Amino acid sequence: GNWSRLAAQQALTQDKLLEFDTFGNVSLIHITDIHAQLKPIYFREPSINIGVGDNRGAVPHITGAEFRKLYGIADGSPSAYALTYDDFTALAQSYGRVGGLDRVATVINAIRADRPDALLLDGGDTWHGSYTCFHTQGQDMVNVMNALKPDAMTFHWEFTLGSDRVNEIVEGLPFAALGQNIFDAEWDEPAELFPPFQFFERGGVKIAVIGQAFPYMPIANPGWMFPEYSFGIRDENMQEMVDQVRAQGAELVVCLSHNGFDVDKQMAGKVTGIDVILSGHTHDALPEPVLVGDTIIVASGSNGKFVSRVDLDVRDGRMMGFRHKLIPIFSDVIAPDPEVAKVIDDQRAPHMDKLSEVIGRTGEDQLLYRRGNFNGTWDDLLCDALISEREADIALSPGVRWGPSILPGQDITREDIWNVTSMSYGAAYRTEMTGEFLHVVLEDVADNLFNPDPYYQQGGDMVRVGGLGYRIDVTKPQGSRITEMTLLKTGEAIDPARTYQVAGWASVNEGTEGPAIWDVVEAHIAKQGVISLDPNNSVQVVGA
Amino acid sequence: MGTGALLIAGVPLRVSSATEDAIAAFTGGADVGVGDISLIAPEIAENGNTVPIEVASETAAEILVLATGNPTPGVAIFKFGPLSASRAASTRIRLAGTQDVVAIAKLEDGSFVQASSTVKVTIGGCGG
Amino acid sequence: MASGVKPRVKVPKTAAVGDTITIKTLISHKMESGQRKDKEGNVIPRSIINRFTCDFNGENVVDVKMEPAISTNPYFEFEAKVPEAGEFKFTWYDDDGSVYETSKSIAISG
Ligand SMILES: [Mn+2]
Numbered sequence A: 001g002n003w004s005r006l007a008a009q010q011a012l013t014q015d016k017l018l019e020f021d022t023f024g025n026v027s028l029i030h031i032t033d034i035h036a037q038l039k040p041i042y043f044r045e046p047s048i049n050i051g052v053g054d055n056r057g058a059v060p061h062i063t064g065a066e067f068r069k070l071y072g073i074a075d076g077s078p079s080a081y082a083l084t085y086d087d088f089t090a091l092a093q094s095y096g097r098v099g100g101l102d103r104v105a106t107v108i109n110a111i112r113a114d115r116p117d118a119l120l121l122d123g124g125d126t127w128h129g130s131y132t133c134f135h136t137q138g139q140d141m142v143n144v145m146n147a148l149k150p151d152a153m154t155f156h157w158e159f160t161l162g163s164d165r166v167n168e169i170v171e172g173l174p175f176a177a178l179g180q181n182i183f184d185a186e187w188d189e190p191a192e193l194f195p196p197f198q199f200f201e202r203g204g205v206k207i208a209v210i211g212q213a214f215p216y217m218p219i220a221n222p223g224w225m226f227p228e229y230s231f232g233i234r235d236e237n238m239q240e241m242v243d244q245v246r247a248q249g250a251e252l253v254v255c256l257s258h259n260g261f262d263v264d265k266q267m268a269g270k271v272t273g274i275d276v277i278l279s280g281h282t283h284d285a286l287p288e289p290v291l292v293g294d295t296i297i298v299a300s301g302s303n304g305k306f307v308s309r310v311d312l313d314v315r316d317g318r319m320m321g322f323r324h325k326l327i328p329i330f331s332d333v334i335a336p337d338p339e340v341a342k343v344i345d346d347q348r349a350p351h352m353d354k355l356s357e358v359i360g361r362t363g364e365d366q367l368l369y370r371r372g373n374f375n376g377t378w379d380d381l382l383c384d385a386l387i388s389e390r391e392a393d394i395a396l397s398p399g400v401r402w403g404p405s406i407l408p409g410q411d412i413t414r415e416d417i418w419n420v421t422s423m424s425y426g427a428a429y430r431t432e433m434t435g436e437f438l439h440v441v442l443e444d445v446a447d448n449l450f451n452p453d454p455y456y457q458q459g460g461d462m463v464r465v466g467g468l469g470y471r472i473d474v475t476k477p478q479g480s481r482i483t484e485m486t487l488l489k490t491g492e493a494i495d496p497a498r499t500y501q502v503a504g505w506a507s508v509n510e511g512t513e514g515p516a517i518w519d520v521v522e523a524h525i526a527k528q529g530v531i532s533l534d535p536n537n538s539v540q541v542v543g544a
Numbered sequence B: 001m002g003t004g005a006l007l008i009a010g011v012p013l014r015v016s017s018a019t020e021d022a023i024a025a026f027t028g029g030a031d032v033g034v035g036d037i038s039l040i041a042p043e044i045a046e047n048g049n050t051v052p053i054e055v056a057s058e059t060a061a062e063i064l065v066l067a068t069g070n071p072t073p074g075v076a077i078f079k080f081g082p083l084s085a086s087r088a089a090s091t092r093i094r095l096a097g098t099q100d101v102v103a104i105a106k107l108e109d110g111s112f113v114q115a116s117s118t119v120k121v122t123i124g125g126c127g128g
Numbered sequence C: 001m002a003s004g005v006k007p008r009v010k011v012p013k014t015a016a017v018g019d020t021i022t023i024k025t026l027i028s029h030k031m032e033s034g035q036r037k038d039k040e041g042n043v044i045p046r047s048i049i050n051r052f053t054c055d056f057n058g059e060n061v062v063d064v065k066m067e068p069a070i071s072t073n074p075y076f077e078f079e080a081k082v083p084e085a086g087e088f089k090f091t092w093y094d095d096d097g098s099v100y101e102t103s104k105s106i107a108i109s110g
């Protein structure tokens, strides 16, 4: 109720959230995977995040109570709400929304008040993920981010705007667009528009920031939208760049990465000489950096929910120590920066009628969330919409890690629907697949998630399914993880030779046809009125 | 997510008789050892239709490249002339699915050595 | 002759005597593998470039036998010695008998 809400927020103040004993001579500010969330939202962290191979049981593959125990977080505390999933609805009602780039601006300004020359670094997945971002082809995000004055960024979903649009924006960007692994696909040479690194002189320290864009761009997203570019991890080239910047006098080497956490860990073990990796893509929020050799890896969450501050003591060309804080952006506690708030409102003003239209409402016990290795309730709703609106037996929905949550009893607006569906290849296709091919699809995606070698992990979660049940043993090799596939509407085993009607969206294939997923979901929600989903027990996970 | 691309995904295929035949045609049935040959290929292909590979050796006269999981395994034979500065070359190849790519070098002393690399070809989709 | 076949090469304009240089070549060509079928289910006949050579002043640098597994728009990268000023000659041989040629001269610096 209101009383507990007030009590919770009184215990939490802006000063307390920003409290930091300024340390050393260099400050880094990291924000990543904003996915175009300009305004405060709710965002539930995952309940299931399985690590495989050497990463089994290691952060970030720890959730809930285990996570709280590891970091000494009290149940029901602000950190429990920000970093774990239990009691999410109740805690959300107490602590309120998170994020909002006007609040992020306040935090950045406060850090800059302490350390005026702090470096602000954006890990990418910035120009994607909302109604306004889609309709302005990323311009809303570019305008708001420019107001925050970043020093550099790297990339992933940005490329799904198409290479012409990306090139156009990057050419006018007032800060560095970095990617040592962004190559010209035709001649296999570094792409001129994306320098590998940029030097900064801060606190008397020569800092090199090396960019690492998402390595699997043409695999995880439609390569035909940016055929001129090639990516990959390219850790040999990364080593060359580190050696080069060191030879040019860099005293601190920072890698602004969109590899995903486990890939960053593996890269840190292979490439020597990186002091700090600012990690993005897998949306993990960690209250402490992870150390690999002499490299610290910082993970700063997603959707504008967190900002990381890393203070460093750099002397005699060496990082001697660090102090770090993952700052949760509690929207009701941190005052919005009026200047950035105005820029945000200006971007949204022309679209407000469309954005704010209420399409439906969640039932009294119905939380909608996505984050996690398997279906969240938002995914269940999307799959239900695909099956009913596209008259399919089975639905497939991509295992993306973005998309805010909706609390029970909350209105679902058009903006909310776009926040979980917006993309430049959102056609909701309907096609025939054999049972055998469905198995191949599930095995293929599972191997991109559960391969024990992180360099084979593309950092998406498992494809979400509707109308289909299966058992997955994450410890098995590709081809034998997925068994007991069942067509839920009849309870019968999936027949490899039979053909099924499958609806899905976000196909990476060129020329995919169908109505836009947001329209499909809107039509479904409008018909339902109040959303109340049956619990989904159709995936049995083994070996976690 | 793909919608229906034809593919042969999964574990590397066993060396086919066509691959054995192609090797025998190149080596004349001689033994193939390990040694002065390297093959660089990506762990995962960005696009199975254009997979970058590089072969390199100090002393090769010729290098045969085979895609063991393709319907026909032949890819290329590189012969290095007197003005080649290194016995190395890069090209881009088609792979019909996850498989081993093999490079066999005929060295100047007439012996044969081989290297191989597994390249994963995936349907893709579902990014974070 | 296949239409739209356009060779492109990257060769440094100058080198010192005895230098090693990197050469990159591309040629636009669909490299029809002979394994694809058209909409009616008929096999589309093979039509590829089957050989590529690079020579310098009449001496060979590299000679490649190419199979249908070479990608569309064949790409090669390799290293050549430069013993003197002269001309690199690049030749691609098509299944249909066409021969595509281009050349680049290199000067000796300092
Ligand atoms: Mn992201």
Ligand SMILES: [Mn+2]
Pocket: A125, A156, A157, A214, A258, A280, A281, A282, B127, B128
């Ligand atoms: Mn990403």
